[in-house]
Amino acid sequence: MLSSQAQVLRKRTTMLMGGRFDITLVAKDARTAEMHIDTVIAEIARIEHLISDWIPSSQVSTVNAQAGIAPVKVDWELLLLAERALELSRLSHGAFDISFAAMDRIWKFDGSMTSMPTPEAIRRSVEKVGYRHILISREDSTLYLERKGMKIGFGALGEGYAADRCRSMMQERGIQAGIVNGTGDMSAWGKQPDGSDWMIGINDPADSGRLLAVVPLRQGAVVTSGSYEKFVTFNGKRYAHIINPVTGYPATGLTSVTVFGPSAEQANGLSTTMMVLGKKEGLEFLSNFPEYSCLMVADDGSMTHSPNLDLAAFQMKP
Structure with a gap:
């Protein structure tokens, strides 16, 4: 009361x-x-400003820019958020996946799309998706995306x-x-x-x-x-x-x-x-x-x- x-x-x-x-x-x-x-x-x-992938100076943007290149040191807060996201990915067998953000290059819902993506473009985008290629190091407090072109986003969390x-x-x-x-x-x-x-x-x-x-x-x-x-x-x-x-x-x-x-x-x-x-x-x-x-x-x-x-x-x- x-x-x-x-x-x-x-x-x-x-x-x-x-x-x-x-x-x-x-x-x-x-x-x-x-x-x-x-x-x-x-x-x-x-x-x-910590987690947005559309702000160039955010830690997530830095992680994306270093995909396939090097691990990026991030705040513990972001590390734990990524861990929780990966746990949901594991439990759902990939139905939930924060690396889906690579698909925003072919699917756009802001009015700018004028035609369907080609099956080939969709196939290539899926190659950049895969939560198993998101590596977390608690010891070093780093996030690393193993594949070049990978991109993570926390829009669903x-x-x-x-x-x-x-x-x-x-x-x-x-x-x-x-x-x-x-x-x-x-x-x-x-x-x-x-x-x-x-x-x-x-x-x-x-x-x-x-x-x-x-x-x-x-x-x-x-x-x-x-x-x-x-x-x-x-x-x-x-x-x-x-x-x-x-x-x-x-x-x-x-x-x-x-x-x-x-x-x-x-x-x-x-x-x-x-x-x-x-x-x-x-x-x-x-x-x-x-x-x-x-x-x-x-x-x-x-x-x-x-x-x-x-x-x-x-x-x-x-």
Whole structure:
């Protein structure tokens, strides 16, 4: 329960990590809330400059530039993030792979693509993908990509990691409630000033202006991965931005996967992996993570959920 003084809610939106962050904090007064929002934004910016592969001065960009040449000394924080990513790759047999970033040279979802990549170009891009060729040395605190042309990116973990990190930081500083939402990767704690739970809307992938459901969230994370926002269309077929790192082609079968659980970073990785695996294999994979549950929407609009999802808590929209 929030203390009687913690009654002020403040919210701010900013653009970081290539997307939108909505930061909501509950504090004893407006000044305290705004000051801590400043701290959250500074922390997200710090993480962005550490892990973003599109910032030339970041450690990840340096690792990519040295692919096939030499190991690169990196911060322990980045090393541990890479270790967690590789563990998810091992568990998913490569359905999740941070070295998929090499494919961004042939698949572009920013409006610049005018034709399908050729099968040969896709085949060549897959040759640069492979988590087994990402070498980590704890002893030297280095990352090394064995093959020239390899490239890693933390787009499927970074925003979730930043949201979790900021939640922990705010809790350590006595902020009793809030939500850090990084482009749909939400990490929440505590309650609203009136004592009610945070209510999180789950978007309908077929209609961006409509909600599928509203669900209460006290402590934990909600993350949605979907093929409905970034895609290209060729010859009447839609190709989504979530790429299967094994085949080099966009994942098909599911329009969105929403994962609930303790960590936004982990939920982010799981939802992306499940988009690649598809409904049946995705549910089997998620069963290895009992603290996490999911709601899936298939391309045909049908919905499926994991057996451990508490549907009774959902307010389903007509």
